[in-house]
Amino acid sequence: MPLGILDDNKLEHVPGTAPLSELNRTDLEVDAGVDRGLLKHDPTGKIVLVPQPSDSPNDPYNWPRWKKEMFTVVIGYGCGCVGAVGPLLTPAFVPLAQQFGVTLQRFTLGCNGSLIAAIAAGSLFCNTLAVKFGKRPVYLATTLGLAITCFWAAEVNSFGSLVGARTIQGFCMAPFEALIPASVSDTWHVHERGLRMSIFNLGVLGGINLAGPIAGSIIQKGSFRIAMHGMGGAFVLMLLLVIFFMPETAFVRHGAINIDTSDKKVQVEPMDKEEVIQIEKAPAASTGNTMSSEAKVSFMRELLPWNGYLDHVSFWRTFIRPFFLILSPIVMWATLLFTVCISWLVFISITLSQIFSAPPYNFSVSSVGATNLSSFVASLIATLISGYIIDGVATFMAKRNNGIFEPEFRLPVMITYLIFTATGFFAWGQSLYKQDPWPIPVIVCMGLINLGVQFGTTCVVTYVSDCHREQSAEAFAIMNFIKNMFTFGLTFYSNDWLAVQGVRNTFFVIGGTTAAVTLFTIPMYIWGKRARSWVFRHRVIDRVLKSE
Template sequence: MPFGILDDDKLEHIPGTAPLNGLQNTDTYSGIDPGFLKRDPTGQIVLVPQPSDSPNDPYNWPRKQKELFTIAFGWGCGCVGAVGPLLGGAFVPLAADFGVSLSTFVSAVQGGTIAAIAIGSLIFNSLAVKYGKRPVYLGTTVGLMISCFWAAEAKSFESFVAARVFCGLCMAPMEALVPASIADIWFVHERGFRTAVFNLGILGGINLAVPIAAAIIEYGSYRIALHAMGGAFALTLIMVFFWMPESAYCRQALNIDTGEANVVVEGKGALEQLEHAPTSRSMPNEESMSWKQRLLPYSGYSNQVSFWNTLVRPFYLIASPAVLWAVLLFTTCISWLVGISLTLSQIFSAPPYNFSVVGVGATNLSSFVASVLGTLTAGPLIDGLVTRMSKMNGGIFEPEFRLPIMVTYLLFTSTGFFAWGQASYAQDPWPVPVIVCLGLINFGVQLGTTGVVTYVVDCHREKAGEAFATMNFIKNLFAFGLSFYINDWIDNQGVRNCFFAIGGITMGVTLFTIPMYIFGKRARSWVHRHGIADRL
C-alpha cells in the first residue's frame, strides 16, 4: 500500500502503473529486464510510455519540434479562450443594435456558443480518433477565422447568432483534443508543465480577452474586435500548419503503462506490442518523414473503428471512477469561473464601484496574473512530486501521485470564493475582491485543473480524447445552464450567499479526491477487467 493507495491483486499489470525511476521492485514487473527499458538523457528516469525505434514516433521527435508544438497549441488555446467572452462588455449595446432584448441576446449568442462547444467536442473527437488530429486542428482553425470575420460583418441577428454557433463548434478541438495530443508527445514526467500551458491558454485567453476587447469596443467598435480576433486565428493557422504535425501514431513498443499483456521473450527486439489498430503499422526500419510530408494536411492515418462507435464511446467512460471524478471537478471549477465572468458587470458597474466597461474588463488582469503564477508553479510541482514519490515507491509510478496537488485547489479556490462573497457583500475597497479574491480563485483553479487533466491522461492514455470529449461536453452543458440563473441567483439570495454556496460545493466535490486517491488503483483495475472503455 504505497503512501495510502490500496493495492490490487486482480491484475499483474494495472493500467497507469509503470516503472519511472527504474525497477527496484522487480516483483511488480516480473519478466521485464530493466536493462531493456529506454530512459531519459540522464539515465535516471524510465520513459513512460516506452517509445518505439522509429524516428517518426512523436515520442522521438527532437526537443525543438516538441516545444514548437507546445507553443502552437498554447497560442491556439489562448485564442479559443479569448473568442468566447470577447463581446462580454458589449452585450447591452449589441442587443440594442440588433433590436432584441438583453436576455434574448445573451441566451442566443453565449448560450448557443457554449452548447455548440459541447456538441463539437463529441463530433471532432470522433473524427480525430478516426482520421487523426491534424486535419481536425487545421479545419477548425480555418472555421474559427471565418466565423470571426462572418460575425464582424453580420447584418442580421440570425446571421450573427449562426456565426457564433459555428465558432463554438470549431472551438471544441482546442479544448478537448489538446490533452490527448500532450499524451501523444510528452512522457509522464514531462506532462505536468505542458498541461499547465494548456490550462493557461484557455484561462489566460478568457481573462485577457475581456479587458483588451472592452477597450477596443469602447474606443472603436465590436466589429474591429472581431476582425482582430480573426487575424489572431489566421496566425494560429500558420502555427498549426507548420508546428503541429500529426501526433496520432501506430506504435510498436513495450507497453508498461496500459495494462496490456506484454510480449516478453529473450532479446530487446522482441519486446514489442501494438498499441492501436489503424490501417498501417510502423516498421522497425521506417524512414524518417521529410519536412514536406509532415506538412501535408492529412498524413494518411486511419483507424478501423467506426465513426459512430467513437461518437457514443465517450459516454461509456463515465463508468470509469477516474473520469467521473474528473467530470465533477472539471465541470464545477471551470463553470464557476464562467459564473464569475457573467457577474462582474453586475457587481462592479453598480455603486459603490461604478466601474466603466473598460474598468470592469480590467478586473480580469488579476486573474491572468494568478493563472501565470499558477502555471509556473503547477508544472514543476506536479512533475517534481510525481518523480519524487515514484522514487520513494521503489521506482514505480502511480497516477494517484498526481492527486496531492488538489490540496492546493481546496485551500486557495474555496478560500477565494468565500472571500469573494464576503468582500462583494461588504463592498470592500476594490483591491480586496479583485486582486486578493480573484487571485486566490484563479491560482487554485490553475493548480487543480492541471492535476485533474494529468490524472485522467495517466489513467486513460489511449482513450484520453474520448475522456476529454465527455468532460468538455458535460462541462459546457453545465455552464450553459449556469448562464441562465447565476444573475438571478445573486439578485434573489445576495452575492454572499451565492458564493458561500459555491465555496461549499467546491469543498465538497474536492473531498471526493480522498477516496479517489485511496481506491484509484483498484478502480483502474476494475475498469480494465470489465472493459469499460472498450464496451463498443
C-alpha cells in the same frame, strides 16, 4: 499499500502503474519485474520513459526536442486564442444588449449560451473525426472556421446573425478544449506532462482573462466589430502555425514495449493487432535504443492536411464511445472536478458586467474588462510552478514507492485547489456584499480563485491522461461535453440568480459546492488503483469498439 493507495490483487499489473525511477540501482531488475535492459530511459538514464517509444523516427515520442516544444508553443497560443474568443464580448454585455434591443439574460444566452452548447456538441463530433482520421485535419478545419466566424460576427447586422456566428464558432472551438490534452499525451512522457498540461491550461485561462482587458478597451474606444476583426486576424496567424508546426500525432506503434496500459508487467505491441505477444524477458537488442530502418517522413509531407491515418472502427461506434467511458470512476470523478473548476469561472465572466457596471463601482466597459488582469497574473504564476510541482510530487512519491509510479500520486496537489479556490469564492462574495474597495475582490479574491483553478485543472487532466492514455481523447470529449452542458445551463439563469439571491449568497453556495466536490479526491486517491483495475477487467469500452 503504496503510500495510502489500496493495492489490487485481481491483475498481475494494473494499467497506469509503471516503473518511473530506478533510484540509481545497479541490479538487473526494477521492482516491476521488468528486465532493465529492455527499457528506454531519459537522457539522464535515471527515469524510465513511460510510455515506452517505438524505434520509429516518426513516433511523436521520438521527435526532436525543438519540434515537441514548438508543438507546445502553438498549443499555448492556439488555446489562448480559443480561450479569448468565448468571453471576448462579456465586458460590454450590458451596452451590447441595449444596442441589439434584447434583455441582458437573452443576450447572454444567445451570445455565450449558444457558443457553449456548440462546444459541447463539437467535443463529441470532433473527437470522433479525430479518432478515425487523426487530429491534424480536425485542427486545420476548425481553425479556418474560427477565423471565418470571427469575421462574420464582426459584420453582423442582427442579433440572430450574431447567434449563428457564435454557434458555429463554438463548434470550431471544441477541438482545442477536448483534443489538446490527448495531443500532449501523444507527444510527452509521463514525467514531462505536468508542465505541458499547465501550458495548455494557461492558454485557455490566460485567453479568458486577457480577452476582457484588451477587448474592453477596444470596444469602448471603437466597437465590438473591431475586436472581432482583430480576433479573426489572430486566428489567421494561428492557422499558419498549425499548418507548419502541428503535424499529426496519431501514430500506431509496433514493437514498442508496453509497461503501463497492459494487465501484464511487460508486453510488446504486436505487428498484427489481432494477436498479443506477451513477454517476461527478452534480449535487450530486440528493443534497443537504436532507431528502426523505417524512413523518416519529410517536412513537406508532414505539411499535408491528412497523412492517411485511418481507424476502421465505425463512425457511430466511435461517436458513442465517450458515453461509455463515463462509466470509469476516474473519468466520473474528473468530470465532476473539471466541471466545477471551469464552470464557475464562466459564471464570473458573464456576471462581471452586471456586478461592476452597477453602483457602487460604476465601471466603464474597459474597466470591467481590466478586472481580469489579476486573474491572468495569477494563472501565469500558477503555470510557472504548477507543472513542476505536479511532476515533482509524482516523481518524489514514485521514489518513495521503490521507483513505481501510480497516477494517484498526482492527486495530493488538489489540496491547493481546495484552499485557494474555495477561499477565493467565499471572499469574493463577502467583499462584494460589503462593497469593499475594488482591489480586494478584483486583485485578492480573483487572484486566489484563478491560482487554485490552474492547479486543479492541470492536476485533473494529467491524472486522466495517466490513467486512460489510450482513451484520453474520448475521456476529454465526454468531460468537455458534460462541462459545457452544465455551463450552458448556467447561462439560462446566472444573471437572474445573482439578481435574486444576491452576490454573497450566490458565491457562498458556489464556494461550499467547490469544497464539497473537491473532498471526493480523498476516496479517489485511496481506491483509484482498484478503480483502474475494475475498468480494465470489465472492458466495457473495448466491447463498444469491436469491429462490425
